[in-house]
Amino acid sequence: QSALTQPPSVSGSPGQSVTISCTGTSSDVGSYNRVSWYQQPPGTAPKLMIYEVTNRPSGVPDRFSGSKSGNTASLTISGLQAEDEADYYCGSYTSSTTWVFGGGTKLTVL
Amino acid sequence: QVQLVESGGGVVQPGGSLRLSCAASGFTFSSFGMHWVRQAPGKGLEWLAFIRPDGNDKYYADSVKGRFTISRDNSKNTLYLQMNSLRAEDTAVYYCAKDLRWSHFDHWGQGTLVIVSS
Numbered sequence: 005q006s007a008l009t010q011p012p013s014v015s016g017s018p019g020q021s022v023t024i025s026c027t028g029t030s031s032d033v034g035s036y037n038r039v040s041w042y043q044q045p046p047g048t049a050p051k052l053m054i055y056e057v058t059n060r061p062s063g064v065p066d067r068f069s070g071s072k073s074g075n076t077a078s079l080t081i082s083g084l085q086a087e088d089e090a091d092y093y094c095g096s097y098t099s100s101t102t103w104v105f106g107g108g109t110k111l112t113v114l
Numbered sequence: 115q116v117q118l119v120e121s122g123g124g125v126v127q128p129g130g131s132l133r134l135s136c137a138a139s140g141f142t143f144s145s146f147g148m149h150w151v152r153q154a155p156g157k158g159l160e161w162l163a164f165i166r167p168d169g170n171d172k173y174y175a176d177s178v179k180g181r182f183t184i185s186r187d188n189s190k191n192t193l194y195l196q197m198n199s200l201r202a203e204d205t206a207v208y209y210c211a212k213d214l215r216w217s218h219f220d221h222w223g224q225g226t227l228v229i230v231s232s
Contacts, residue, residue: 007158038215038216038217038218040217040218040219042159042219049209049222049223049224049225050159050209050219050222051222052218052219052220052221055214055217055218055220056215056217056218061220093158093159095159095161095218095219097216097217101164101173102161102164102173102174102175103149103161103164104161105151105158105159105160105161106158107158108158108159
């Protein structure tokens with residue numbers, strides 16, 4: 005049950021795009037389209053932003069998009085806004101009938 | 115609207131026990147699986163346990179297997195986490211989360227803080 009691998013931090017200026025990667029294995033990200041992304045501003049609970057690789061829940065701006073290739077999933081945020089500054093976590097279902105998260109990525113809007 | 119409210123956190127000595135509760139409302143609780151997830155201070159999210167809607171099947175992370183027990187009372191719309199043999203490394207904010215399609219966590223509670231310290 006090793007954590008998925010995310011970069012510790014990314015940054016971008018308002019209006020720019022950033023992409024956060026999430027690398028797993030053939031036992032999790034690579035085998036299932038059950039990858040999700042969560043946004044967590046400081047001191048708050050996580051919020052679902054992307055589910056099943058590419059889907060956005062109601063209310064999430066279309067600036068947020070997800071994709072997957074092989075064992076790596078990605079979250080792209082376009083048109084960066086100051087309010088996007090937060091920690092972002094990926095998550096995946098695994099072949100052991102468990103779930104695993106990435107270590108988290110801190111997004112800084114410059 | 116979906117609401118999940120955790121309670122039962124606090125300070126406990128190493129080796130002690132604690133039971134967390136998660137009161138659910140705004141959805142048909144008995145139709146959805148539920149998870150517990152924790153976050154140690156300054157650290158990332160760690161999945162702990164999942165229980166199916168009927169409570170008959172439960173799954174655990176290796177880090178808590180044999181020490182923690184997830185359960186639910188569908189008549190009370192409440193999820194539980196019984197934590198035994200607590201260690202300092204169990205200090206964290208504990209969240210309950212609603213499952214969707216054995217895929218993702220679509221709603222989260224606000225969390226309850228557990229501190230294991232002598």
